[in-house]
Amino acid sequence: MNRHTILKAANALLLAGVLSVTWFAGRAFHRMHVNDPIYPAPGLTEKILLSRYHSALRSGPADTEIYLFSGKEKGGRLLVLGGTHPNEPAGFLAAVLMVENLQVEKGDVWIIPRANRSGFTHNDPQEASPQRFVLTTAKGDRSFRFGSRLTNPVHQWPDPILHINPAGQVLSGSDSRNLNRAYPGKKEGVLTERTAFAIMELIRTEGIDLALDLHEAAPEYPVINAMVFHENSAELAAVALMDLQLQNMDFRLEESPPSLRGLSHREWGDHSEAASILLESANVSHGRLKGKTSASLIVEGRDKNYVRAAARGLLFVPFDEAGIPLKERVARHLAAVRSLTAGLGDMHPDREIILHRFPSPELVREKGAEACLAPPNQR
Amino acid sequence: MKKYLILCLLLSPVVFSSLLGTAEDVRFDQPALITSAGQAAEVHLANVLFKRAGLTATLNKTAEAADLEGHKTLILVLGVSLKGLGAAGIDAGHEKKRVESLLLAADEQSIPILCLHLGGEARRGDLSDQMIKTCLPHAAAVLVVKDGNKDGLFTAICRNHNIPLIEVEKTVYALEPLKNYFRQDRRP
Numbered sequence: 001m002n003r004h005t006i007l008k009a010a011n012a013l014l015l016a017g018v019l020s021v022t023w024f025a026g027r028a029f030h031r032m033h034v035n036d037p038i039y040p041a042p043g044l045t046e047k048i049l050l051s052r053y054h055s056a057l058r059s060g061p062a063d064t065e066i067y068l069f070s071g072k073e074k075g076g077r078l079l080v081l082g083g084t085h086p087n088e089p090a091g092f093l094a095a096v097l098m099v100e101n102l103q104v105e106k107g108d109v110w111i112i113p114r115a116n117r118s119g120f121t122h123n124d125p126q127e128a129s130p131q132r133f134v135l136t137t138a139k140g141d142r143s144f145r146f147g148s149r150l151t152n153p154v155h156q157w158p159d160p161i162l163h164i165n166p167a168g169q170v171l172s173g174s175d176s177r178n179l180n181r182a183y184p185g186k187k188e189g190v191l192t193e194r195t196a197f198a199i200m201e202l203i204r205t206e207g208i209d210l211a212l213d214l215h216e217a218a219p220e221y222p223v224i225n226a227m228v229f230h231e232n233s234a235e236l237a238a239v240a241l242m243d244l245q246l247q248n249m250d251f252r253l254e255e256s257p258p259s260l261r262g263l264s265h266r267e268w269g270d271h272s273e274a275a276s277i278l279l280e281s282a283n284v285s286h287g288r289l290k291g292k293t294s295a296s297l298i299v300e301g302r303d304k305n306y307v308r309a310a311a312r313g314l315l316f317v318p319f320d321e322a323g324i325p326l327k328e329r330v331a332r333h334l335a336a337v338r339s340l341t342a343g344l345g346d347m348h349p350d351r352e353i354i355l356h357r358f359p360s361p362e363l364v365r366e367k368g369a370e371a372c373l374a375p376p377n378q379r
Numbered sequence: 380m381k382k383y384l385i386l387c388l389l390l391s392p393v394v395f396s397s398l399l400g401t402a403e404d405v406r407f408d409q410p411a412l413i414t415s416a417g418q419a420a421e422v423h424l425a426n427v428l429f430k431r432a433g434l435t436a437t438l439n440k441t442a443e444a445a446d447l448e449g450h451k452t453l454i455l456v457l458g459v460s461l462k463g464l465g466a467a468g469i470d471a472g473h474e475k476k477r478v479e480s481l482l483l484a485a486d487e488q489s490i491p492i493l494c495l496h497l498g499g500e501a502r503r504g505d506l507s508d509q510m511i512k513t514c515l516p517h518a519a520a521v522l523v524v525k526d527g528n529k530d531g532l533f534t535a536i537c538r539n540h541n542i543p544l545i546e547v548e549k550t551v552y553a554l555e556p557l558k559n560y561f562r563q564d565r566r567p
Contacts, residue, residue: 254462
């Protein structure tokens with residue numbers, strides 16, 4: 001075999017290698033744009049798309065599912081958002097657990113697990129985040145996307161150098177893709193602003209009484225394990241916090257500053273009648289002190305750097321070798337949703353919402369979200 | 380939720396304890412003015428506790444000396460929150476001045492001060508500690524959620540100034556001690 005033939009064979013092999021890598025990478029990329037299945041409980045009344053509230057979103061990357069559960073009796077109206085930031089999986093998963101278990105006896109509950117659907121289709125650059133994390137149910141694995149805080153630039157591009165959000169606040173350019181800086185939204189704005197506008201329209205059109213936005217943040221962030229409330233819901237937040245204390249769930253209360261514009265807890269309350277509350281749990285995979293960002297870090301929430309940081313008093317939550325696992329974070333969100341809903345009914349009997357088969361925070365805390373997830377491949 | 384609150388009412392007498400001074404001898408009169416010392420959101424917890432205790436109180440997060448008029452007790456809810464300061468549109472320096480003028484006015488008008496620290500360990504830190512050290516010596520009594528006093532800061536100040544201190548395990552258990560602290564409102 002001469003040298004020329006060897007070179008041709010090497011080139012062919014190289015080309016085949018490049019093509020196969022491209023094929024696998026392309027397939028992985030394509031899969032990021034496919035929604036992970038959610039299996040609604042039999043109590044589901046209707047599955048709606050967000051474009052019902054703003055037709056400009058129809059069939060686009062932000063046209064996300066809304067799951068409506070209506071009771072036999074009229075009562076209060078609750079909206080729960082998960083996935084505003086798709087790299088904050090506790091909020092997303094708490095919403096999924098509600099969709100997969102809930103039955104509503106009285107009142108109406110709207111749940112949006114993937115509020116920023118586009119953000120689930122990519123990762124934050126330079127963070128080396130895993131694309132997925134897996135939870136093992138009794139009947140098999142459920143795999144979930146770990147997305148980005150922001151709308152995918154494939155869907156909204158380019159970012160301005162500075163961004164003035166719909167509420168008039170000047171932000172960094174990339175925040176033009178941050179759903180929780182885009183309220184009350186803009187009907188003709190960029191994709192993220194149109195998404196925020198549609199959610200705002202849902203709140204106004206459906207006469208939502210209580211709107212909850214589920215989030216996570218780094219343990220070194222001061223507003224953590226917190227309930228951030230609009231001033232229209234101060235008493236409700238205080239009542240719910242005391243109820244949560246009796247369940248051994250300690251939260252801190254934070255009032256929404258009127259000068260911090262564009263966030264759900266501020267604009268929902270300013271632009272509708274809804275009591276507006278944002279919930280934060282502590283997620284080490286968000287932090288700047290973390291080690292390798294892995295699926296295990298997301299699920300187990302253990303990191304030795306954070307143990308050291310806690311020992312030096314640098315964190316705003318207790319943190320030890322046990323970490324803060326996903327099951328604890330999801331349980332906190334579920335418990336808060338339950339207490340706030342109950343508090344709403346206590347304070348305003350005409351807005352009572354009676355929930356059956358609510359995913360038990362106690363069970364999730366003990367056995368993990370897996371204990372309340374539907375088995376995979378359900379039709 | 381109601382059953383939890385009833386349970387807490389039943390349990391609260393056994394979970395709080397008077398640590399210093401003679402809490403039994405301290406009694407306050409209604410109506411009370413509830414204000415924040417640091418703009419932490421626990422001021423809303425205090426407001427809910429007062430409502431649930433059936434006590435007459437006015438909530439004014441940024442009360443000034445003039446707002447004391449018509450009130451017989453000043454309730455200071457201690458704890459600095461940067462978010463809360465932002466919500467009130469003031470900075471830490473402005474808040475300190477406001478609280479100091481309120482303390483001075485209450486002392487001059489012989490209006491007793493009840494200090495509450497309801498945020499636990501999460502509501503401690505340099506700014507909060509400065510506020511606590513400023514306010515506590517003026518208090519007629521202090522009520523604190525236990526893990527906010529892990530390092531004994533409240534105990535030390537109260538001991539030095541002979542101020543009765545009550546610790547409760549959780550905010551919700553503050554309801555019964557608050558009721559006991561206040562004389563019945565006998566107004567028609």
